[in-house]
Amino acid sequence: MKAYTDNGPTVGLFSSFVPRELLFALGCVPVRVFPTATKPTLAEMYLPRNFCALTRNLLASFLEEERPRIQAVIFTDDDDSSRRLRDVWAEYVPVPIWGYLEVPRTNDSLAIRRFASLLADLSREIESHTGNKLTVGHLRSAIAVYNEQRHLLESLKASWLRGNLPTLLYRNLRRLALTEHPQRANEALQHQVNAMSASMPSEVQVNKATDAGTRLLLIAELATPTSVVRQIESTGARVVTEVSDLDELSVAQQVPEKGETLEDLLASLAEAHLTKPPAPRTRAIRRRLDYLAQLARDRGAHAVICAYSKFCDLPLAEYPLLQAEMERVGIPVLLLELEDEVLSGQHRTRIEAFLEMIRHK
Amino acid sequence: MNDPKDVRIRLLSWLLRSPLGLRLVQALLAGRPQKPHHHVSADFFLEMARAAYASRTRPVVWSNIFVPSELFWGLGIVPFFPETWAGLAASMGLSALGVSQAAALGYPVDLCTVHRSAAGLRVSRLFPRMDAVVATSHTCDLASQMLSNFAHAEGKPFFLLDVPQRENKEAVDYSTAQLQRLIEHWCETLGIVFDLDRLRHALHLSNKARTLALEVAMLREAQPAPLRGSGMRDQLGMLTAMFGHPSGIRYYQTLRDYTRQRITSSQPEQTLQRVRLYWMHLMPYFESELLSHLEDDLGGVVAWEEVSTIWWDELDERDPLRSLARKMVSLFFNGPIQRRAEMALRLIQRYHCQGAIHFSHWGCRQSAGALHVLRARLRQEGVPLLILDGDCIDPSNLQLGPLHTRLEAFIEMLL
Ligand code: SF4
Numbered sequence: 091m092k093a094y095t096d097n098g099p100t101v102g103l104f105s106s107f108v109p110r111e112l113l114f115a116l117g118c119v120p121v122r123v124f125p126t127a128t129k130p131t132l133a134e135m136y137l138p139r140n141f142c143a144l145t146r147n148l149l150a151s152f153l154e155e156e157r158p159r160i161q162a163v164i165f166t167d168d169d170d171s172s173r174r175l176r177d178v179w180a181e182y183v184p185v186p187i188w189g190y191l192e193v194p195r196t197n198d199s200l201a202i203r204r205f206a207s208l209l210a211d212l213s214r215e216i217e218s219h220t221g222n223k224l225t226v227g228h229l230r231s232a233i234a235v236y237n238e239q240r241h242l243l244e245s246l247k248a249s250w251l252r253g254n255l256p257t258l259l260y261r262n263l264r265r266l267a268l269t270e271h272p273q274r275a276n277e278a279l280q281h282q283v284n285a286m287s288a289s290m291p292s293e294v295q296v297n298k299a300t301d302a303g304t305r306l307l308l309i310a311e312l313a314t315p316t317s318v319v320r321q322i323e324s325t326g327a328r329v330v331t332e333v334s335d336l337d338e339l340s341v342a343q344q345v346p347e348k349g350e351t352l353e354d355l356l357a358s359l360a361e362a363h364l365t366k367p368p369a370p371r372t373r374a375i376r377r378r379l380d381y382l383a384q385l386a387r388d389r390g391a392h393a394v395i396c397a398y399s400k401f402c403d404l405p406l407a408e409y410p411l412l413q414a415e416m417e418r419v420g421i422p423v424l425l426l427e428l429e430d431e432v433l434s435g436q437h438r439t440r441i442e443a444f445l446e447m448i449r450h451k
Numbered sequence: 452m453n454d455p456k457d458v459r460i461r462l463l464s465w466l467l468r469s470p471l472g473l474r475l476v477q478a479l480l481a482g483r484p485q486k487p488h489h490h491v492s493a494d495f496f497l498e499m500a501r502a503a504y505a506s507r508t509r510p511v512v513w514s515n516i517f518v519p520s521e522l523f524w525g526l527g528i529v530p531f532f533p534e535t536w537a538g539l540a541a542s543m544g545l546s547a548l549g550v551s552q553a554a555a556l557g558y559p560v561d562l563c564t565v566h567r568s569a570a571g572l573r574v575s576r577l578f579p580r581m582d583a584v585v586a587t588s589h590t591c592d593l594a595s596q597m598l599s600n601f602a603h604a605e606g607k608p609f610f611l612l613d614v615p616q617r618e619n620k621e622a623v624d625y626s627t628a629q630l631q632r633l634i635e636h637w638c639e640t641l642g643i644v645f646d647l648d649r650l651r652h653a654l655h656l657s658n659k660a661r662t663l664a665l666e667v668a669m670l671r672e673a674q675p676a677p678l679r680g681s682g683m684r685d686q687l688g689m690l691t692a693m694f695g696h697p698s699g700i701r702y703y704q705t706l707r708d709y710t711r712q713r714i715t716s717s718q719p720e721q722t723l724q725r726v727r728l729y730w731m732h733l734m735p736y737f738e739s740e741l742l743s744h745l746e747d748d749l750g751g752v753v754a755w756e757e758v759s760t761i762w763w764d765e766l767d768e769r770d771p772l773r774s775l776a777r778k779m780v781s782l783f784f785n786g787p788i789q790r791r792a793e794m795a796l797r798l799i800q801r802y803h804c805q806g807a808i809h810f811s812h813w814g815c816r817q818s819a820g821a822l823h824v825l826r827a828r829l830r831q832e833g834v835p836l837l838i839l840d841g842d843c844i845d846p847s848n849l850q851l852g853p854l855h856t857r858l859e860a861f862i863e864m865l866l
Pocket residue numbers: 534563564565566590591592593594812814815816817818
């Protein structure tokens with residue numbers, strides 16, 4: 091398997107709904123695309139200025155790059171922004187689109203069946219580009235690789251929650267898992283897990299670490315900008331969970347590897363991806379609010395920071411309900427509408443004032 | 452009048468909920484000098500208002516405008532479309548109320564004013580009761596998100612129709628199966644009884660209205676243009692609410708006769724006609740000088756509006772759910788921008804337009820997101836596109852000065 095995939099094309103993904111297993115089984119290296127552009131200036135030629143900031147930054151990143159590491163991309167119909175980005179991409183970005191995956195917004199049996207059949211269509215499209223054939227054996231092995239990754243990430247999360255792993259390192263490892271060759275990523279994650287178990291601190295230290303300071307739940311789309319996390323933790327507050335594609339919105343459960351046929355395996359992948367924790371795109375507001383409230387309780391969060399991309403409609407439109415629900419159970423919420431990774435002075439002041447307010451509550 | 456406690460808002464809320472009040476409004480409207488089809492549409496919307504606000508005999512389901520209206524009429528349900536009513540409220544000068552109340556609820560100002568206004572009007576009690584909510588996922592993210600918010604706030608059942616982007620057999624199968632489930636869900640939650648013949652009848656009415664609407668579309672090919680484009684700004688509301696209801700037939704019959712009469716009597720509504728244009732996306736719902744300047748001062752003729760287009764094929768009355776599924780999936784706003792662009796090119800040719808104008812409503816990502824691609828495609832065929840940024844709901848967000856200047860330059864260039 092390893093030799094088969096090492097030289098495969100690197101395929102960029104914009105959504106956590108694309109099963110990476112499928113691409114890996116077809117000899118590709120699937121990587122999640124993170125924006126690298128400092129400003130979305132180049133994208134403004136093609137997308138309106140009041141368009142989702144993350145989407146503009148993603149486009150700008152590709153327009154800026156002279157030799158992109160990514161050889162092809164897969165689009166999904168996650169929201170209006172991704173649909174329009176695809177229109178623009180097809181015309182102006184010299185990185186080919188290898189597939190367009192429609193992802194159902196519901197997760198009943200009808201939706202799961204449809205998604206499984208759309209995954210089969212996508213695999214045929216990828217086959218036509220790579221010349222590799224999807225087989226039961228390859229897909230099973232690919233699922234096993236990602237299951238191992240999920241297992242390692244869960245173990246690292248447990249360490250992080252116990253206070254044994256700094257937040258920034260934990261987030262870097264999660265990002266590495268999304269952006270690197272999965273087997274290489276797993277080696278790095280395993281290495282970290284081994285290092286952690288070799289230097290396990292005593293229970294007393296653990297409790298001290300976890301109990302200190304204000305505990306925060308972060309909500310974002312792709313990932314909370316590192317600058318926000320840095321600022322929060324520099325004041326002694328602690329991030330205890332992040333509901334974003336980087337962490338809680340990824341598939342955490344083990345995907346069954348035992349299917350006898352491709353259809354079985356694709357159905358398992360479809361189900362795992364559609365039943366992962368709800369994002370705003372599912373419009374399942376009750377389920378989402380219950381999920382967030384439960385998570386806040388489980389992690390003992392004192393407050394929530396929503397670090398949203400400016401002009402990103404779905405989370406912004408959900409925000410008033412989320413705020414009301416959290417405040418009903420005594421958890422204050424701060425909304426940041428961010429243009430890029432860099433925090434403005436005004437944002438810094440708002441975070442500072444918010445944390446100050448919580449400390450004095 | 453930005454406060455829901457304002458006596459005028461309370462009076463309006465009472466008027467809408469009182470059968471007597473609605474009769475009063477109807478009498479007032481009937482006495483106003485209007486075009487014949489406007490009487491039909493006013494009666495239709497008042498009847499809807501009566502059923503939704505003042506009567507309790509039929510369930511009221513809130514919906515976005517792209518759930519096929521035939522479904523509601525064919526099931527004996529009263530639909531309520533917050534988007535349409537937000538437009539109606541804008542035409543009555545109530546936008547500021549909706550928008551300010553939405554801000555008080557915590558909705559960020561960068562969201563589309565159609566939905567912000569609707570959210571504000573709802574909490575101001577200017578919207579009717581709600582028994583259930585349905586929304587399609589396609590075309591506009593915000594519509595379904597906001598409707599799910601409303602359902603949540605009122606503790607009512609919400610059903611999402613997940614409409615695929617691609618137009619193929621599997622997409623239609625999937626949508627049909629969801630419509631089937633939706634009906635089962637409503638039978639359970641609303642206690643309605645599904646009557647296939649009644650649904651078929653709604654499709655029959657819809658097809659008849661469609662034939663008449665297509666006749667209107669044909670008559671509007673005439674030069675000079677018989678109708679003013681600005682007078683058609685309510686078409687999306689008609690197209691998405693009236694089909695399947697007997698008023699749809701009356702409305703398009705009246706509009707057809709009126710259009711024909713304008714042609715035969717050589718009395719076009721707009722006297723100065725210099726340049727023919729294709730209008731894309733919405734128009735301001737409130738009275739604004741933008742359109743009057745274009746039409747009366749510059750002689751720009753909006754020969755056809757994108758949102759007046761009958762996009763669906765004749766519905767198959769023998770297979771109603773499949774037909775309605777196909778109607779949803781085939782919407783021109785759905786799928787890649789090419790669908791919209793190719794339709795634009797066909798209509799530009801059909802109506803002999805020299806240019807196109809896209810009114811980019813503030814906050815509408817779906818319509819404005821791929822304008823660069825759209826403009827390039829039209830340019831390829833020699834059609835210039837003018838993009839006007841504005842707001843069709845909030846007059847304070849429509850900068851007339853710069854827009855007039857751009858319109859003038861555009862018309863000048865086309866002449
Ligand atoms: S203008 Fe655009 S965002 Fe607003 S309701 Fe219409 S489609 Fe949705």
